[in-house]
Each structure stands twice: as C-alpha cells, then as structure tokens.
Amino acid sequence: MKKYDDILIGSGPAAYKMANLLAKTDRKVLVIEGFEYGGTCPNYGCEPKIFLEGAARTVLQSQQLLGRGISQPAKLDWEALMQTKLKRFDPWPGETRDIIKKSYDIEDGYASFVDNHTITVNGHQYRADHIIIATGQTPNILDIPGKEYLYTSYDLLSLKELPQRITIIGAGFVGLELATLVAAAGAEVTIVVHSDRVLREFTKAEDEVLVNAMKQRGIKFSFNTDTQKVSQRKDGLLVITNHGEVQADYVLDATGRHPNIEKLALENTDIEYDRHGINVDDHLMTTVDGVYAIGDVVNRKQPKLTPVAEFEGQYLFDYLTGKTDQDIVYPTIGQAAFTFPEVARAGVNPDDVTGDSQYQVKTVSLKYGSLYAGQNDQISTLTLVFKDQQLVGASEIGDYAADDINNFLPIIGLKINGDEYRQKVMAIYPTLGDKVAGLLP
Structure with a gap:
C-alpha cells in the first residue's frame, strides 16, 4: 500500500x-x-x-x-x-x-x-x-417517470444545435441564467417553478422585477407547479405537471445540485x-x-x-503547513445571477432586516444616471443597508449589478466609513463608483 x-x-x-x-x-x-x-x-x-x-x-x-x-x-x-x-x-x-x-x-x-x-x-x-x-x-435529476428525457446544465452548455422549445424545471441561478441565454438565441422558453418565487438569495422586490423583465422578452413562468412526468411524443416531448401540460423539444432539469x-x-x-x-x-x-x-x-x-x-x-x-492555527473566517462574499438584468448582493439582505430599528435601508433608482440612461436601463435599483452609520449590506438589480456591487464589497468587508472612503477614493466619473461617496453617511 x-x-x-x-x-x-x-x-x-x-x-x-x-x-x-x-x-x-x-x-x-x-x-x-x-x-x-x-x-x-x-x-x-x-x-x-x-x-x-x-x-x-x-x-x-x-x-x-x-x-x-x-x-x-x-x-x-x-x-x-x-x-x-x-x-x-x-x-x-x-x-x-x-x-x-x-x-x-x-x-x-x-x-x-x-x-x-x-x-x-x-x-x-x-x-x-x-x-x-x-x-x-x-x-440533480428528478426521480419521475420519463427522467431519461431530462438534461442537465452540463448537456445544455455543450448543445451544438438549439431546440425550438425548451422547458426548464427550476428557477435558481442555473435555471434563470440558462433561460436568459437560450431565449436570447431565439428559443421559446417555459420555466416551471416549484414554489411561488425565484432566487430567494435576493430580495423579493428584485425577484419580481427580474421575472417581469424576462416575461417581457417572451419567457413564460409557471409558479407553484410540480413536474410529474415527461413523455415522448411524435412531435417532441410533453411535460406533465399538476397545472397542465407543456410541449417541448428539450427539457432541462435545473432543480439544484x-x-x-x-x-x-x-x-x-x-x-x-x-x-x-x-x-x-x-x-x-x-x-x-x-x-x-x-x-x-x-x-x-x-x-x-x-x-x-x-x-x-x-x-x-x-x-x-503550519502557517496558521486559527479557525477559518470567511470574508464578505458577493454573489450574482448573470441574468438580464443581473441581480447581485453582498452582506445583509435588506429583506432580513425589514422592520428592525437597528438597520436603515436606503433604496436608490439608478436610471437617471447618464451611463444607465444611455443604455436605456430603466430598472436599475440599488439598495443599501446601514447599521450605526456603517454599510453592512448592498444589493442591486440592473444591467451591470455584479460590477456595481463589487464597488461596495471593500466598504462592507473592511468596515470603511464614509469619511474614510471620501478621503482615500476618487472613482471614475460618471460610473456608479463615482456616486458611492455620496451614498455613504
């Protein structure tokens, strides 16, 4: 041995x-x-x-x-x-x-x-x-009749020809990101959602804006719906749910990992x-x-x-290797869904502190800035969470939410206050970074 x-x-x-x-x-x-x-x-x-x-x-x-x-x-x-x-x-x-x-x-x-x-x-x-x-x-692969007709993200990300009708089971990061991708390429997309909302890592308001934006591009959603069976038919596949049937040429199982x-x-x-x-x-x-x-x-x-x-x-x-004997301590972690629009966040989720007097929540529409107006980005909205004048959370929905939220990660993680930031940083104008100084107390 x-x-x-x-x-x-x-x-x-x-x-x-x-x-x-x-x-x-x-x-x-x-x-x-x-x-x-x-x-x-x-x-x-x-x-x-x-x-x-x-x-x-x-x-x-x-x-x-x-x-x-x-x-x-x-x-x-x-x-x-x-x-x-x-x-x-x-x-x-x-x-x-x-x-x-x-x-x-x-x-x-x-x-x-x-x-x-x-x-x-x-x-x-x-x-x-x-x-x-x-x-x-x-x-995951759902354990249902017809599961042999289900594909995973591994399969779709190497799919050489795009099916016309794609049904996606699940509305987490993978499901929504891949729905955005294949719909942009011209596929007719239906998303079957087990619960009443998507992406619970983000705020409910951001989720609703994202779903509405995807609907406006023709993506269909079926909420509170359980997939029961997938059958092969002459003209494609049939996804059978507790709320009816969906015809498809390709079924993606995006129910998690x-x-x-x-x-x-x-x-x-x-x-x-x-x-x-x-x-x-x-x-x-x-x-x-x-x-x-x-x-x-x-x-x-x-x-x-x-x-x-x-x-x-x-x-x-x-x-x-003996370089530390301390417990692991995780830094402030940013996460994003690369949908269109994107959603991104770091630190305290605004929904988790609603009604808590220890926290102050500030919501800012970004659509009036020249950068966003020039892209016709009408929905970009930034939400900041403060505790004792210190930024502890940030979330955004918008075309460039991931990059925008990265502006706030050092402030949250390093516990930088507004005065320190304004003395040390002067960001490129007229990006969101230029506006950070004015958003901090």
Whole structure:
C-alpha cells in the first residue's frame, strides 16, 4: 500500500488551488479525479456560462436600445457561438490534467473509502497523513417517470444545435441564467417553478422585477407547479405537471445540485454528512481525524461559489503547513445571477432586516444616471443597508449589478466609513463608483 503526505480527491477549484500551493513544497501528493480535471466551474459551470453570456448580453442590450440609436438589433447565432465555446473549453480538462501530472502522481478514477484512513481507486489502495475530499456537487435529476428525457446544465452548455422549445424545471441561478441565454438565441422558453418565487438569495422586490423583465422578452413562468412526468411524443416531448401540460423539444432539469459523495463509500467511515454535504469543523476537518473536506461538497451556510472553494483551499494549505492555527473566517462574499438584468448582493439582505430599528435601508433608482440612461436601463435599483452609520449590506438589480456591487464589497468587508472612503477614493466619473461617496453617511 502506497502512502502519501496528502491525497486530494477531486481537482476542481478548491483542490486545484491547493494543488498549486502544494507544488511549491516537497510534500508527496496524489490527485484522484474520476470526472473532468478542473471540475465543474471551468468545464460546465461559471467559466463557459459567462463566456456565452457575453454574446447574449450584446443581443439583449441591442434589443433594449432599439429606436434609441440602434436600428437593427443583434442576432445570436447559436451554432457559431457554441463552436467558438467548444474550441476554447474542450481542451481544458486535458490541459489541467497535464499541469497537475507535472507535479504529482495522479489516478484517473473514482476514489472510495475502505476505512477511515484508507482509500481505493482502480484496484489500488492508498493512505496519507491528510486526505482531502474536494468532489464538489453534481446536478440533480428528478426521480419521475420519463427522467431519461431530462438534461442537465452540463448537456445544455455543450448543445451544438438549439431546440425550438425548451422547458426548464427550476428557477435558481442555473435555471434563470440558462433561460436568459437560450431565449436570447431565439428559443421559446417555459420555466416551471416549484414554489411561488425565484432566487430567494435576493430580495423579493428584485425577484419580481427580474421575472417581469424576462416575461417581457417572451419567457413564460409557471409558479407553484410540480413536474410529474415527461413523455415522448411524435412531435417532441410533453411535460406533465399538476397545472397542465407543456410541449417541448428539450427539457432541462435545473432543480439544484447535491453533494458528489455517492461513490466515496462514506458508510465505511465515521465521516458525518447529510444532504447538504460533509460536516466539517472550523479547521475544515471532518469527523475523522486527518480527513478534510473543501469546496462545494462541504455542508456550510456560505454560498457554494468558486471563490469560496478557492478560499478554503488556501486556508487548508496554510493550516496543514503550519502557517496558521486559527479557525477559518470567511470574508464578505458577493454573489450574482448573470441574468438580464443581473441581480447581485453582498452582506445583509435588506429583506432580513425589514422592520428592525437597528438597520436603515436606503433604496436608490439608478436610471437617471447618464451611463444607465444611455443604455436605456430603466430598472436599475440599488439598495443599501446601514447599521450605526456603517454599510453592512448592498444589493442591486440592473444591467451591470455584479460590477456595481463589487464597488461596495471593500466598504462592507473592511468596515470603511464614509469619511474614510471620501478621503482615500476618487472613482471614475460618471460610473456608479463615482456616486458611492455620496451614498455613504
């Protein structure tokens, strides 16, 4: 049985971050990957999604400016766009594998635990001082009749030909972002929503504005609707719900993701986990000494985002190499849905403090600024949350909400007050950044 200093199970953003750091040491490391090297983000997640979003945004903004200087809106060529995307992203798993192999031993296969401190892959058994589980999450597939007709975001993000009618089950980040993309390319989109609203991470008001904007572009929503069955018909697919039937050529299951732990055989260990992920302590150690978990596979309250995963990879490297013995403390985390318009937020959610006298909520329409007016962005609205004159939360809906909210992250995270900001920062005029100083008390 071969022994290592560290075994990384997975090669996504958390593990890849840690692997790059370990490469600067003399530690003996094994990296195990049974899926695509690099994980979901660079192959089937945020990287290709934002790449495709660039073309979709241009199309939608040109439509928004029709009659205001634009006489002919842009048209998205899905096949050409996808060819460009595949050319860029298809080589990434192999390139990532080659990079890792230069520094470490690798095993192409799925690892499973034999006991608390022994794993097996491809018939080989290994032990290590530290075993790090970084297997991420994988898309859900509804367990309904006809589930064989359901596709995931992995499939859609490599779809070479665009179906005419697409039904999307689920209205979280993935469902709404991909609905925005395929609708911009000309598909007829229906979104089936189990509950009465979308994106609960943001405010209810922002959700309503987003849904209305998507409806105006022809995207249909069916709220409080349960998908019961998918059937194959001569003229396509039929999605059967408790509120009727929807005809489709393609059905995307965007009902969320779950921890990618099925193949780990955790039942052979004392590692505790639930449907939200693997339980860890403040040093990211599981309930088994010497076994750690990082990235989206972890059961934690912080959003499951690539920067959070990389932050955990950095922290665990520092902890295991003796650079820190402190508990992990997460920074202020920004998150966004790259829909059109975008929604973004950081810190305290305004809805969570409604009626609480300790907080002051300030809402500002941005549509009168020259930048937004020039883009015919009529709905951009910024909401700020203050406590004792200190900014503690910010959220926005608008064409560039993600970039706008990034202006406020340092102020929240570093606890900068208005006077300090005005003395140290003079932003580019006439962007939103230029207005930040006047928004702070």
